[in-house]
Amino acid sequence: MKILVSDNIHKAGIEILETEAEVEVATGLSKEELIEKIKNKDALLVRSATKVTADVIEAAERLKVIGRAGVGVDNIDLEAATKHGIVVVNAPEASSITVAEHTMGLILSLARRIPFAHSSLKANKWEKKKFLGIEIRGKTLGVIGLGRIGSQVAKKAKAFEMEVIAYDPYVTEKHAKNLTVKIVSLDELLSKSDFITLHIPLTDKTKGLIGKKEIQKMKDGAYLINCARGGIVDEKALYEGLKSGKLAGAALDVFEKEPPIDNPLLTLDNIVVTPHLGASTQEAQIFASVVACREVLKVLRNEPPKYSVNMPAIPPEVLKEISSYLPLAENLGRFTVQLTKGRITDISITYCGELLNLEFTALTNSILKGILEPILTGGVNMFNAGILAKNRGIRITEGKREDSGDYRNMVILNVKTTEDETIVDGTLLGEKPRIIGIDGYEIDLAPKGEILIVLHEDKPGMIGKVASTLGDHKINIGSMQVGRKEVGGLQLMVLTVDHEVPPEVSDAICKIDGIKAVKTVRM
Helix, strand or coil, X not given: CEEEECCCCCHHHHHHHHCCCEEEECCCCCHHHHHHHHCCCCEEEECCCCCECHHHHHHCCCCCEEEECCCCXXXXXXXXXXXXXXXXXXXXXXCHHHHHHHHHHHHHHHHHCHHHHHHHHHCCCCCHHHHCCCCCCCCEEEEECCCHHHHHHHHHHHHCCCEEEEECCCCCHHHHHHCCCEECCXXXXXXXXXXXXXXXXXXXXXXXXXXXXXXXXXXXXXXXXXXXXCCCECHHHHHHHHHHCCEEEEEECCCCCCCCCCCHHHHCCCEEECCCCCCCCHHHHHHHHHHHHHHHHHHHCCCCCCCECCCCCCCHHHHHHHXXXXXXXXXXXXXXXXXXXXXXXXXXXXXXXXXXXXXXXXXXXXXXXXXXXXXXXXCCCCCCHHHHHHHCCCEEEEEEECCCCCCCEEEEEEEEECCCEEEEEEEEECCEEEEEEECCEEEEECCCCEEEEEEEECCCCHHHHHXXXXXXXXXXXXXXXXEECCCCCEEEEEEEECCCCXXXXXXXXXXXXXXXXXXXXXX
């Protein structure tokens, strides 16, 4: 077996590879050099510097697996890898402790003004009175995102005798109770916390989560820490909050644009900044290297890896039978979760028609991957999606039914949350996934692009009013259909649009007389 390591990864992982394979380490390669070297390799190990594009993958004649020594796989073309049957593996748990410790370091730096005092003394100044700090003991820490990293931060903050509250609609009360953390609403967290720390992924839902409105809801003199992803915090709003004194300070390890050259935030004297160092420790780099290299060897030995990003661990003969249904399954999950509100408690899946005789496990895991991936920070794949769901207290049930209505096959997905219940039906027409039902309303929708779903009274003029509102905001309609259960009851209007529907447009539609609910979906 021949393996190419094209980024600087710790030698501990390379030594593991060398016990079973011929390893070539070549860093700083140009795209052309990488394409030439990858031709006869069975595996590729990268960090974030190497860009594994479709061209590189196309040139890899023997490549079976790509290993990422870390969490993010933005530098790897997953679609191209999957198309070529190449497994992509990573090390999603490698940096949990490291990022949590960095977070605590930033909290202490803000509380005791350590970086500012350091700079002052290095400039031959003795300004002891100027850098009066505060204790963090007894202060309230608000953790937004109680996943792997957020949970570690909560544990460490408890050791400093802080009060910890958290906002995370996707974790169970049991998990929070085990951490002695109280789950609260986002508004309550903002208003009660002395320190607020972010540990969530950057998604369409979390982009700009902390903006001007949220900062205004915070305590006067609160502190904000972001070691998650740039873009979750509106940097312009943060600048205004720090400049005005509304916030006592902030600490950022990540930025909307990196490096943050000429960023106005860097001109302030009440902000602590680090150059995306959250995962940069010797221990984390060793862990990431070792885990990624072990995962690569598992794939090369035809063993199921633990942290596959893009492939199911199923026998080839089973994969051949279900492969055409996998896109339907994942799209169905991704579509449905965007219609829900609250913490998911139950997921019920019913397979109908010609699906009855297939192996369900991979299909169910693909649905769960579609549901969980948008709401969890990395590491969700078809191998661990079921485990992650159960670890969060979500009950999973599978069933089968011979009757599939007018279709040869159908999947019925029922998702219950603490606030509502959503049922979506899907089918595969030829090789194309279709959504054919939402909460009992019959539709025919290709799950792609920007989708607007409006529940309204069945009366004249409703379609025109919604269309006019979209037109007033320069949002073009691509297609529109309406489903209803009975005349004079409620109708479900489903529109595909050419542009993202911002919250203010959804709010405007909600205010139309007769509108009952408005939801947006991005596929």
